[in-house]
Amino acid sequence: MPKIDFPEEVKILIAHLKRLPGVGPKSAERISVWLLGQEGGFGGDLADAVRRASGGVRACQVCGFFESSTVGCALCADEGRETSVICVVEQPTDVLPLERTGAFKGTYHCLGGRIAPLENVGPDDLRIDGLMGRLDAGGVRELILGVGSDVEGEATANYLAELLAARHPEVEVTRLAQGLPAGGGLDNADELTLYRALDGRRRI
């Protein structure tokens, strides 16, 4: 008796979906079967959306934010931004929550990751040369290190701070404040957060 299994097309789809982050073999199977049951050409629409985004969007050569092949980089195209302040973030997605605060009018530089030796990510894998190029061109007054407050974020911040002190001592380097998150009580804060909140206390 021949072995009964998914048709070849479905097996290939499952194999591809399984590679997506957060999608395991079971979810890949579930999504595939769900897709087969969709009416109205949703599968074709999804295929188009995947193709358009993955073919038409890449990292901006200057700042590392998303650059669409049709409209370019929205950040670099925005002439109202203060070019004297650069906020360095890990990923282009980190720009969006910062933008939502409405508190920052400067430009960004997306590194494309953070220094993480355990994941084999070193300084050369990040967009640091491009950042130095922007600083070498002059006109930058302040560099805000908007990287995460975890171990890898700290390592990245320290690495950049040392590099800047050596190559561009005229640029002021700052770091996002660390402390209690808004709405958080002391009972929910871990030791390190409390330590940093104490360390960074401000006169009111």
Next chain:
Amino acid sequence: MPKIDFPEEVKILIAHLKRLPGVGPKSAERISVWLLGQEGGFGGDLADAVRRASGGVRACQVCGFFESSTVGCALCADEGRETSVICVVEQPTDVLPLERTGAFKGTYHCLGGRIAPLENVGPDDLRIDGLMGRLDAGGVRELILGVGSDVEGEATANYLAELLAARHPEVEVTRLAQGLPAGGGLDNADELTLYRALDGRRRI
């Protein structure tokens, strides 16, 4: 200042991915950004896989299992199967674990769901007419109700059993055994499972 957001292509991709089962807004964003970072044309491959599967695979008109436009339905094409026994399952995916047991040589009928009034799924939404057609054609000796043992599965089994008793009393209707799962101790079994295990006890 213009609002900085994902490029349009990425927003459309996120909107599509969000509709997949088990994929929330955050996962959709994460998958999209991950896809943009993939080298080697993975996005295009994924788009192809989605298009081929959703365009080329549908439910077999006879048994409801997957039918590929290239090779047809693997179950209906298999001439070695006993056509006198039909196992009724909810979804085409339910066929695969049953096949893996190697214990069943008959044919299947995939209903495409189960009776679930709370989800607005009634008998008319299932592939029951097709099942009756197969029974009307004659030659079927036994119908195994291979639906789930939850409330909806029970409702579906009862509905089919009554229908069969009225229209095809010559067909023996059986149900998959319920009881302790393999390797499970009594301490882990819920009351209903234990009740059914007692009720269905067999002489050894």
